[in-house]
Amino acid sequence: GKEKWPRGDEKTWKENMRALETDVPGISRNIVNHVQTSLARQAYNLDDLGAYQAAALSVRDNLILNWNDTQLQYTRKEPKRAYYLSLEFLMGRALDNALLNLDLKKQYSESTDKLGFNMEDLLEQERDAALGNGGLGRLAACYLDSSASMELPVWGYGLRYKYGIFQQLISPEGQQLEAPDPWLENQNPWELPRLDVQYDVRFYGSADRLNDGTPRAVWSGGQEVVAQAYDVMIPGCFTKSTNNLRLWESKPKRGFDLNSFNAGDYERAVESSNSASAITSVLYPNDHTTFGKELRLKQQYFWTAASLADMIRRFKNIGKPITQFPEYVAIQLNDTHPTMAIPELMRILVDEEDVPWDTAWQITTNTFFYTNHTVLPEALEKWPVPLMQHLLPRHLQIIYDINMYFLQAVEKKFPGDRERLARMSLIEEGFPQQIRMAFLACIGSRKVNGVAELHSELVKTTILKDFVEFEGAGKFSNVTNGITPRRWLDQCNPELSALISKSLNVPKQVWLKDLFMLKKLLPLAEDAAFRKEWAEIKQRNKERLAHHVRTTLGLEINTNAMFDVQIKRLHEYKRQSLNILGVIHRYLTLKDMSAEERKKVNPRVVFFAAKAAPGYWIAKLIIRLIVNVARILNADPETKDYLQLYFLPDYSVSLAEVLIPASDISQHISTAGTEASGTSNMKFCLNGGLLLGTVDGANIEIGEEVGESNVFFFGYLTPEVEQVRYNNIYHPRPVEEKSPALARVLSVVSQGMFGDGGIYEPFLNTIRQGDYYLIADDFDSYINALKMVDDAYLDKEEWIKKSIRTACTMGKFSSDRAIMEYAESYWNLEPVKIPA
Ligand code: TH1
Known part of the structure; x- marks a missing residue:
């Protein structure tokens, strides 16, 4: 039956309720309206920031209308x-993402064009x-x-x-x-x-x-x-x-x-x-x-x-x-x-x-x-009991009660097992006691x-x-984690997205929500014309990154080189240290060569971006080493055409959107068993970057999807790590014995090749003593993997094939798949259709 209108005169309401603005005139009207009223400005005094804000507010209007309909439907359906x-x-x-999801990017670009603004410039005004x-x-x-x-x-x-x-x-x-x-x-x-x-x-x-x-x-x-x-x-x-x-x-x-x-x-x-x-x-x-x-x-x-x-x-x-x-x-x-x-x-x-x-x-x-x-x-996470007692006294009582009933049940199942009770208690004994979250x-x-x-x-x-x-x-x-192919392919790599739509001969609306469809493109790896288009897009993405670095940092990057990228938080377990020591090793190797020999070397540009926790000083020291190695390498006339190194400051989502589509190879090289999943590995691969990694986290499943011949794995495996660590403590061997190559690298660092060697000693000592993250143990295997990457890159056509195979087998890593697993196997949730 027809619902009763909730308030006032239905006709007056209905005549005045707004609909989505989806055509260029409607969008322009809405943007200008926001310029005039929300921002109190005019064509005479509107800059890019103001135009961005007006465009964003007009997009928000559309989102609000859809949001209202969605929430009303949820209220009605009680799912x-x-x-x-x-x-x-x-x-x-948010702006680019909203425009793409609403499928209004073209209309908005046309509208802002008419108003005298370039959409790409407006997008750059937004803060992350x-x-x-x-x-x-x-x-x-x-x-x-x-x-x-x-x-x-x-x-x-x-x-x-x-x-x-x-x-x-x-x-x-x-x-x-x-x-x-x-x-x-x-x-x-x-x-x-x-x-x-x-x-x-x-x-x-x-x-x-x-x-x-x-x-x-x-x-x-x-x-x-x-x-x-x-x-x-x-x-x-x-x-x-x-x-x-x-x-x-x-x-x-x-x-x-x-x-x-x-x-x-x-x-x-x-x-x-x-x-x-x-x-x-x-x-x-x-x-x-x-x-x-x-x-x-x-x-x-x-x-x-x-x-x-x-x-x-x-x-x-x-x-x-x-x-x-x-x-x-x-x-x-x-x-x-x-x-x-x-x-x-x-x-x-x-x-x-x-x-x-x-x-x-x-x-x-x-x-x-x-x-x-x-x-x-x-x-x-553990919280001290005295802190909980002070801040949340009632919650501490409840936690104690939960623990008491729980331990009673454990005792019933494992009678007399005192050690088990101590291990499983929500309260860890000590000074102070701590709650194990x-x-x-x-x-x-x-x-x-x-x-x-x-x-x-x-x-x-x-x-x-x-x-x-x-x-x-x-x-x-x-x-297994996933990533959204909207932001991490369509938005950050529009040319590749367009090539995929063209080659699949379906609109992106279809494959972006069914990422397994990419598999259909696998045969095109054998198609030389397709490979050419694919490679040209990668090249333009590299130039886009080079342009970005030129305009923001004033640095000149060799876009004919292989782009080798490691971007993630700086942490010892992620082993940026292994990467930078590998770069130094490459530098020493180049210095050992004659000018003639060097000419045969494939040029490489190594990118790092990483924030360190403010109080994590070893991590900060590793950043310092990277920056100082970069300073020496990029200024060395003998080697700079073959090896460049950049530390890009202030890593962010929007920087990732420029870096990821430009990578030829990316590194995910945590000590086996330490990186729970990793998700940027999926993003790089989806954009046709190859993966160099350890047998850890989601790297393993990526390897299963793309096939062993298309990824580069190295290093000790998870079950071996514990024993290696034990030996590093109880039967230590000098770095010289584990890896002469690494020993040489450590010695040039401490001798001051990259500025005062003394300051790096605390970092170098983490490798010489204890080596909890197996830097020395994995170094030779890592160098060998880098060599395999170099060799593979020599065969450009084969490399492009690998790139295509990598991207096209990433279906599993769509966050749509992951969220459906949560919805179906965990939450027991059904989709709700929102009527037009
Ligand atoms: C990360 C994991 O390190 C990473 O492997 C994983 O892909 C990602 O989560 C998503 O699942 C983590 N980030 C944090 C941050 C804090 C504490 C624990 C973790 S685990 C603050």
Whole structure:
């Protein structure tokens, strides 16, 4: 039947409701409208930044209309929804992505052209939304794109940091310096403040159990802070479906601390209002390390409490009993950062909804899903008990209760196994005691997954081994990571995308959402004309990168060389050190040659880009070495035509979009067993770059897809690493014996070939002593792999064939595939069609 119009005169409403602007005149009208009214400017005083803002606001109008329709449909259909909780969303720029997903790029370019602006210049005006450190945050962004594109009712929840990941500057000596990233400075046209969506979040105070025969307690006092919602629209690709990323900002509670005001202590009142705002002021720039800082725990609780309150309010709107919560809500925990959501849901159920403990635990464990992203011990989150007691006293009680019931069950299954109980306890003994968040996330979740086949096996056999024995292996599985082919092919490499559409003879609408279709192009590897087009596109992408480096850094790059790229966070386990020592080895080899011999060498340009955590000084020292090696190499007249080296500062999503399509080979060379998955490996391959890597993370699955003859693997395998490490400590051998080539490299560094050798000693010593990451053990194997790459590159036609085969077998690594696995096997979610 026909629904009753909810308010006022239906005709007046309907006549005035806007539709999408999709033709050039409508788009121009909307842009000019925003120039005039939203920006209060005119044709006389509009610069590129203003034009970008007006264009962005007009695109946002379209997104809002689709968003409204999508959310209304969700409200009507009451489907099960999934929420992706991530402390990081590394979104990058939004305008180009939105235009491509809405399929309006051509119309917008035409319109801005008519208004006197070049669209490509406008796109460059946008600042990256860099609310993440690296792969984990970018994965969350890819998953949002895929959820909307697959028409799944998924929302993201995160924090609206005032400052994203720091801006990296490199001093003349090669020292990394960090500057704040005030990304909101020029206004953010992509967010919508929701002044009507606010929640109070409590900290500190005291928790008193009622002891009335129920498990209830009352938590009171302390400090209350307001969580204010900002919504970011997430457009699906070629669909009306537009999802939401809700980011929380912390604000002081109005009228808060009236006592201080009354006492005339104005300063103290202002101070506490500052402390409220501080919660969401900055993204922690540490990748893979935890510091146990109070503010970080505050961030985690603030965000999970606001997000859960929001979900529960939405769930209550459909009027179902609370026991049905897991039938309507699935929550994916992106690593352990949101684990406080588990005791928080227990607190809400037990203390506020008066649900019995066992029922509450059942609801909780049917709602959450936990993704582990690393097995590195330094990255496993632990919170000191005294800190938890102080900041979240009620949650500590709940964690203790969860632990007590849990250990009782373990004791029942393994009677008398005291050691097992100690190993599995949520509380690690020590001074202070610490709460093991990965264990809490594990026992509080329906399912646990790793992010690539090998990594998921390692989760089961190392950090969560006891839990597999206790709960059974069925709870633990794998979802190999993926990347969105929209941003990481169509957007960053439009020429390759066009060639694919032309060759498949289907519009990109089809293959971008069914990436396995690329396989159909495999036979074209044998087609010389196709190879020529393919190679020309790679060449133009290399020139685009060279142009970018020329205009931003003033450096001249040899585009006839092989482009060899390693871009990722700087961490010892990722072994940028192996790469730079390999570069030095190549340099020494070139210096040993005669001028005639050198002429036969294939020129190579090596690119690095990497941010180091501000307090990670060995990582910073490695950056310093790279920069100083570059200074010497690029100035050496004998070798600079054969070997150039660049460290590109301030790595970001938008820099990656220029670098990745330009690479001939990229390096993913972590010590086996340390890189959980890696996702840039997938991006390079999808853009026809070959892969040089260790048998680690998703490299292994990439190798399976492309075939052994199209990738370059080297190094010790995961099962061997433990023994090698043991030997490095208990039966050490000098570097000279393990690898004379490396010994020579280390000695020229310490003798000062790249400036004061002394400063590098602490880094060199990590290799000479202990060598935890197997640099010396893998060096010769690495050099050998580099040689194989050189040899393969000599046969240009064969190289192009490998490039084509690599790109065309990347179907598996679409984040659409990954998100469908989560939707089907974890969340039990159905797509929701949004009517036109
Ligand atoms: C990364 C993993 O290192 C990487 O291998 C993986 O591809 C990516 O996650 C996505 O799954 C991680 N990033 C972080 C960041 C923090 C803590 C742990 C990890 S694991 C802050």
